[in-house]
Amino acid sequence: MTLRTPLCEVLGIESPIVQAPIGSATTPELAAAVSNAGGLGHLAVTWRDTAETRAVIRDTRELTDEPFAVNLVLDDATTVVDTAAHLETILETGVDVVSLSFGDAAPYVDRIHEAGALVAQTVGSAEAARTAVAAGVDVVVTQGLEAGGHVQSEVATTALVPRVADAVGDDVPIVAAGGIADGRGIAAALVLGADGAWLGTRFVATEEAAVHDTYQRRLRESDETDTEYTTLFDKGWPGTPHRVLRNETLEQWDGDGRPPAGERPGETDIVATTGGGDRIERYDEALATPDVDGDVESMALFAGQSVGLTETVRPAGSVVATLTAETRDAIDAFPGRQREDG
Numbered sequence: 001m002t003l004r005t006p007l008c009e010v011l012g013i014e015s016p017i018v019q020a021p022i023g024s025a026t027t028p029e030l031a032a033a034v035s036n037a038g039g040l041g042h043l044a045v046t047w048r049d050t051a052e053t054r055a056v057i058r059d060t061r062e063l064t065d066e067p068f069a070v071n072l073v074l075d076d077a078t079t080v081v082d083t084a085a086h087l088e089t090i091l092e093t094g095v096d097v098v099s100l101s102f103g104d105a106a107p108y109v110d111r112i113h114e115a116g117a118l119v120a121q122t123v124g125s126a127e128a129a130r131t132a133v134a135a136g137v138d139v140v141v142t143q144g145l146e147a148g149g150h151v152q153s154e155v156a157t158t159a160l161v162p163r164v165a166d167a168v169g170d171d172v173p174i175v176a177a178g179g180i181a182d183g184r185g186i187a188a189a190l191v192l193g194a195d196g197a198w199l200g201t202r203f204v205a206t207e208e209a210a211v212h213d214t215y216q217r218r219l220r221e222s223d224e225t226d227t228e229y230t231t232l233f234d235k236g237w238p239g240t241p242h243r244v245l246r247n248e249t250l251e252q253w254d255g256d257g258r259p260p261a262g263e264r265p266g267e268t269d270i271v272a273t274t275g276g277g278d279r280i281e282r283y284d285e286a287l288a289t290p291d292v293d294g295d296v297e298s299m300a301l302f303a304g305q306s307v308g309l310t311e312t313v314r315p316a317g318s319v320v321a322t323l324t325a326e327t328r329d330a331i332d333a334f335p336g337r338q339r340e341d342g
Contacts, residue, residue: 019040139175146305
């Protein structure tokens with residue numbers, strides 16, 4: 001079952017569903033499964049070096065002939081490889097779409113187009129959307145405050161999408177992100193003026209995502225009131241707001257009156273280690289991948305307010321199929337809800 005919008009025409013996909021670039025949780029298997037099911041899969045490579053970047057793109061291409069995207073965060077605080085050099089590595093692989101976030105896309109748009117790829121830019125305001133379109137981006141992603149992970153907006157999705165739609169008009173497709181985890185949310189985003197939806201938390205809870213079982217259990221058990229928008233987990237990406245599940249680390253900090261960095265409880269505690277032996281401190285922004293050993297529940301467990309709709313861990317392709325069907329059902333239900341005058 002397909003659900004085509006202008007976003008589908010631009011990206012060459014069947015359903016207007018985009019798997020968000022969920023950091024280290026992204027894998028070739030996840031991106032390929034989403035793309036093979038008709039959506040747009042995504043790889044996050046900001047925290048990978050050039051050799052690993054080439055490898056994950058190659059492995060994804062071996063699993064799918066469909067378009068997929070590769071994301072780069074432009075904030076210098078996240079840089080493992082110089083951004084321009086990292087981008088060249090990505091473009092040399094012949095990727096279909098490059099998505100850019102937390103920075104200005106303008107210096108990179110022409111180079112990406114020269115390589116034959118499309119550019120998506122994440123924004124948090126109507127003004128930022130106008131700037132992105134003026135720079136020549138092909139797709140605008142509106143990230144609302146409800147989103148999980150690192151967040152670059154203080155505006156809710158339901159307020160942001162119509163503002164961006166009015167600012168951008170029909171110039172480029174708009175993708176709504178933040179607080180969306182089922183077909184009702186996708187249908188609502190389309191009504192608000194978006195051409196597709198960008199889902200992160202829902203795809204963290206898939207079999208192909210590289211996340212710890214404890215993390216996925218917390219996603220399944222949590223509801224919409226269990227997240228917090230904060231800057232607490234700042235070691236590795238200081239000053240950037242994010243949304244996480246409430247846990248012991250956050251509760252202890254809250255109970256101590258929310259002291260500043262350097263004075264927080266357990267500031268230098270080692271709560272876990274990676275499979276490679278790297279130590280994870282209490283306030284690190286490290287993601288809980290399957291190889292992590294230790295107190296996973298005390299780590300940053302990134303999740304959006306849509307987590308209450310994320311009750312099962314399923315194959316990503318099945319999630320895309322269900323989302324598409326649910327969206328069609330929600331749209332078909334609209335005529336039955338017309339007002340009756342009387």
